[in-house]
Amino acid sequence: MQVTIDKNSGYCFGVEFAIQMAEDELAHEETLYCLGDIVHNRMEVERLHQRGLCIIDREQLADLHDCKVLIRAHGEPPETYALALRNNLELIDASCPVVLKLQNRVKHAFDLSQRQDGQIVIYGQPGHAEVAGLTGQTGNRAIIVMTEADLDQIDFARPVTLFSQTTKSTAGFYKMKGLIEARIAAAGGALESFDANDSICRQVSNREPQLAKFATLHDVIIFVSGRKSSNGKALFSVVQQFNARSYFVENETELEDEWFAGAQSVGICGATSTPLWLMQQVQARIEAVGELV
Template sequence: MKVTIDNNSGYCFGVEFAIQMAEDEMELADNLYCLGDIVHNDMEVKRLYSKGLRIISRDELQTLKNCKVLIRAHGEPPETYQIALKNNIELIDASCPVVLKLQNRVKHAYDKMKEQHGQVVIYGKKGHAEVIGLTGQTREEAVVVMEDNDLEQIDFSRPITLFSQTTKSTKGFYDLKKKIEERIVAQKGQLEVLDFKANDSICRQVSNREPQLSRFSKEHDVIIFVSGKKSSNGRALFGVCKSENNRSYFIENEQMLESGWFEDCMSVGICGATSTPMWLMEQVANHIKHKY
């Protein structure tokens, strides 16, 4: 049985940059605070904990003073920077450049929509770290849409500017765009230029992985997708694998592997999310080689 790791899987630039910044800082100090999980992967969080990285909540941030806190790749709302200034906290800002650019675009769109009595809509998961940072640019007035039911929050008689969380599915974004257009036409009878502006703000490091994973999934009898359960990107990319290869399985680590998956199997493909470390995929691959 041949086991192959997908070379295109693993950390995106933003996550890799944040982890490198954390490790560099911990070489100079015994510990470092991080606002939320640095990456949606429990195995990597545990590895970094052993090096001194301590995860804190937003409530805990408000009680800290005179220390260093890492901002992860997901970015943060303006409120976080205000708290840091007030409490003399030095922020190690590892926000992904793609996310920072999107925050700026959302802020400008919000200001423009206020003038036009319009609304900003974000395709993403409510409560997700990146989405919290984006809605913070709109004074929490943006409408967050994930499911069809969420569309009821939108006033289709007013102008709409749509953005996407950077790690969402491209297909999902364009499906949502079409549904909003249909709702506007149903309400107004036609779609005018000023009614709706859709901004595909999905990171291309993420969206480009979809066709790559689609090809990879077809090339192997069995696909083992390695990702943390909290990863939005992981769920989206696993869906790509499953749609192409029904023998695709989602695991967090090698302990979740089942022997029955590998019956009559000549080729196994190992892949993962943008939050999956390469060392973990290699660990899974080695386990399969030695046990199955």
């Protein structure tokens, strides 16, 4: 049985940058605080915890003073930086450049919409760290949508500017765009007042066609990702469309031997938050199953 790891899977630039910054700091610091999981992958969080990375939430952040705190790739809203100044915190800012650029675009669009009685709409997962950072650019006045029902929050008689969380599905974004256009037309509004911005990271969107092709080349696909990963959920849905024998696992302990019955070729792939070392551990476990068959 041949087992192949997808060469296009694994960390995107933003995640790799954040992990490297954490490791660089931990090389000479016993403890480094990180606001939220540094990456949506439990195995990698546990690995870095063993090296001294301490995950904290916003309430714990408010109680910290005179220490270093890592800002992860997802970015943060303005109030986090204001708190850091008050508490004399040194921020190790690993915000992804793509996310920072989007935050600036959202802030500019919000300022403009204030003069035009417009609305900022973000296609994204409520409560997600990146979405919190984006809505923070609007004073938390942006409308977050994930489903068609969420569109009921929008006043379609007023201008609408749409952005996307960078890790969402491209197909999902354009479906939402179409639904909004239909609602505007039904309300008798002007489509000229609707500005849709495809702000999905191309490192994410480019993986969709690559994964679709990879999924067709193997009898079985094992998709490795943390269950909290928004990107992982989106990419796994792509894999499932092209290979019915696709399975989602967090690590090698979740593999089932019967998944590989009769398989000659197994493909391993993952999210932008999936480390290569974890996919290699999954590969080793599958190869061991193959030797027993």
